[in-house]
Each structure stands twice: as C-alpha cells, then as structure tokens.
Amino acid sequence: MEETAHYWVFLVYTVAVTGLVAGMIGVSYFLGQRHMKPATRQPFESGIVTVGYARFRLPVQFYLIAMFFVIFDLEAAFLYAWATAVRAAGWTGYIVMLVFIVTLLAALVYLWRAGALNWGPRTRQLSKQRPG
Known part of the structure; x- marks a missing residue:
C-alpha cells in the first residue's frame, strides 16, 4: 500500500510540471510579439547577427588549450x-x-617542453649538413 503512494506523488509531480511547461509555452504564444523583420529568422550570437561563414576550421592548438x-x-x-x-x-x-599536484605539474612541464603550448608559427630547424 505504501509503495503505491510513491507512484501517486510522482504522477502528481509529472502532471504539475507538464502543466506548468505547457502553460508557459501557451502564454508566450498568445502574449508574444508577432513581427517578421529580415533579421528575425537569422541565427544570432549574443544579440549580434552573424557575419561571414560559421564553419571554418580552427587550429589544433585551440583544442589543446581547451583540453588543458x-x-x-x-x-x-x-x-x-x-x-x-x-x-x-x-x-x-x-x-x-x-602527489596529485606534482603529477599534474610534471605533465605541464612535459607539454611545455614538447612545444604543445606554442601558438606561433613553427620554424623548421635545418639539419646540419656534413661537409662532403
């Protein structure tokens, strides 16, 4: 008997949440503004209409810094x-x-020495040629 009481509480909660969400969507539909300007259908980022092509490739260093x-x-x-x-x-x-901090610092030093943190253009080192 007590186990079915938990199901009723969950059912009441689900109905209340669904009703609240449906009510908010319905009220915004009826009270919201209806205008169609040229910028209405365009995607925007932080209120600024996009300019240019959004699908450009980022350099690998960006992802390395994100992982760091x-x-x-x-x-x-x-x-x-x-x-x-x-x-x-x-x-x-x-x-x-x-030990945890020392391990992370060792990993950072390794990445630093391996050049993973360098953002500038990579210069190739010329190999020393033997006089022949």
Whole structure:
C-alpha cells in the first residue's frame, strides 16, 4: 500500500510540471510579439547577427588549450574539495594531494617542453649538413 503512494506523488509531480511547461509555452504564444523583420529568422550570437561563414576550421592548438583548461579546471575542483576536508583527511590526504599536484605539474612541464603550448608559427630547424 505504501509503495503505491510513491507512484501517486510522482504522477502528481509529472502532471504539475507538464502543466506548468505547457502553460508557459501557451502564454508566450498568445502574449508574444508577432513581427517578421529580415533579421528575425537569422541565427544570432549574443544579440549580434552573424557575419561571414560559421564553419571554418580552427587550429589544433585551440583544442589543446581547451583540453588543458578542462584538465586544470578539474584540478581546481579536486583542490577545492580537498581544502574543505583537509583536517579530516590528515597527513595521508596531504601527501596524496601533493602527489596529485606534482603529477599534474610534471605533465605541464612535459607539454611545455614538447612545444604543445606554442601558438606561433613553427620554424623548421635545418639539419646540419656534413661537409662532403
């Protein structure tokens, strides 16, 4: 008996949410403005009508920087979570977080030395020719 009560609560919640969404869409349809200007059907970004072709290729470095951001943003989330529980984690938590930070710094140094962070045009180094 008690198990069916949970289904009724879920059903009432679903009907309420569906009614609220349908009501908001209906009210906006009836009260919304109806005008057709040339810019109405054009896509826009932040209120600015687009100019030019939107499907251009971005350099690979853009995606590398995006991945670095995701990685180091995740590091910041881990550091924040650790900082809130630093006393409960104790010295073991401190050592684990230190290893985590050192590993990420080693990865950053590796990427830096490999040239993954260079944005400028790549110059080819000429190989030394042996006098013949």
